[in-house]
Amino acid sequence: MKIAYVMDPLTRVNVFADTTFALMLGAQQRGHDIFYVRPESLEARGDEAFAMLQPVTLRQDPVDPVSYGEARQASLDEMDVVWMRKDPPFDDTYMYEVMLLELAEERGTLVLNRPRGLRDANEKLYALHFSDHTPRTLVSSQAESIKAFAEEVGGKAVLKPLDGHGGAGIFVIGSEDRNLNAMIEVSTHGGTRRVMVQQYLPEARQGDKRVLMLDGKPMGAILRVPLEQEHRSNIHVGGRVEKTELTEREQAICEAVGPRLKADGLTFVGLDMIGERLTEVNVTSPTGIQEMSRLNGVDGPAEVMAWIENELG
Structure with a gap:
């Protein structure tokens, strides 16, 4: 198969941790042709999506991880599969890129994740469809509502931007904190942008679980444990x-x-x-497949590729 990956520059990846790199390498090892696509190269001509397709050969070598072939502007109709793996934020640019990929999907290319799903599934708000399994949650831009909610859930809560990623902009707020008003003002841009506020779960000190789902079923999980001086457990901020x-x-x-x-x-x-509570549903470029594979003694990328091969017959 021919598989394209719309992603941030390959030069930035950690070859021993990056999930997109692992998915690409896994496809290459199974004999598929892989192509790198710069998100800004996406364009439309009528109802047909085009992009700068650059063939790449990968190695799990931090010094020399990738060899590039000659890039050319071509129709995404040539691809069997296109992965949208650009990191958030989910802004207007991201939304337009997803809309362009929907043109390719309509013409027969398998796009992962589905463009309409990416547009509709905000990574914070999507969890509210399963409120029986989430912490108590408020979504608001109003300081008084946020402060009252924090009091209701015991005087301590977690405040998150709706368009954040990688732990950016997350605060643990307390009703007795002298910085509370300032944190709310900064996070809501003076009451003009909504944020998510969730009941603080003390179990967060023991870590949070990242569960990777493939076609609606769990592949496996990892536990991310925060540093002593951190409330965030994201790997890139030092989570173990x-x-x-x-x-x-x-x-x-x-x-x-x-x-x-x-x-x-x-x-x-x-x-x-x-x-044992659902806090977020990550759909844009979920990570953790290399760590999960090593710890569980499995080949996660091969499992994903096997699903794609079966899906396309």
Whole structure:
């Protein structure tokens, strides 16, 4: 097959941690042709999507990880599969790029994740479809509502921007904190932008679970444990990764979320869970497949590629 990956520059990737790199390498190892696509090269001519397609050969070598072939502007109709793996933020530029990829999907190319699903599934708000499994949550731009909610859930809450990623802009707020008003003002841009506020879960100190979902079913999970001086457990801010298993309740969350993911065309997804509660649903470029593969002794990228090969017959 011919498989294109719309992603941020390959020069930025950590070859031993980056999930997109692992998916590309896994496809290459199974004999498929892989192409790198710069997001800004996407364009439309009528109802046909085009991009600068650059063949690449990958090696899990941090010094010399990639060899580039000659790039050419071509129709995405030539591709069997296009992965949208550009990192957030989900801004206007991202939305237009997804709309262009929808043209390729309509003409027969398999696009992962499905463009319509990417447009509709805000990584914070999507979890609210499963509120039986989430912490108590408020979405608001109003300071008084946010402060009252923090009091209602015990005087401590987690404040998140709706368009954030990688732990950026997340605060643990407390009703007695003298910085509370300032944090709310900064996060809501003076009451003009909504944020998500969730009940603080003490289990966060033991880490949060990243569960990778493929076609609505769990592939495996990792536990990300925060540094002592951090409340965020994201790997890129120093979170330690440990082997973990899903509890019975966490399995039930996967079973509740899975059918909706499949219906929305969200094939490869990362669920975040703290204290057996669903906190986020990551759909744009979920990470963790290399860590999960090493800790669990599996080949996650090969499993993903096997699903694609079966899907396309």
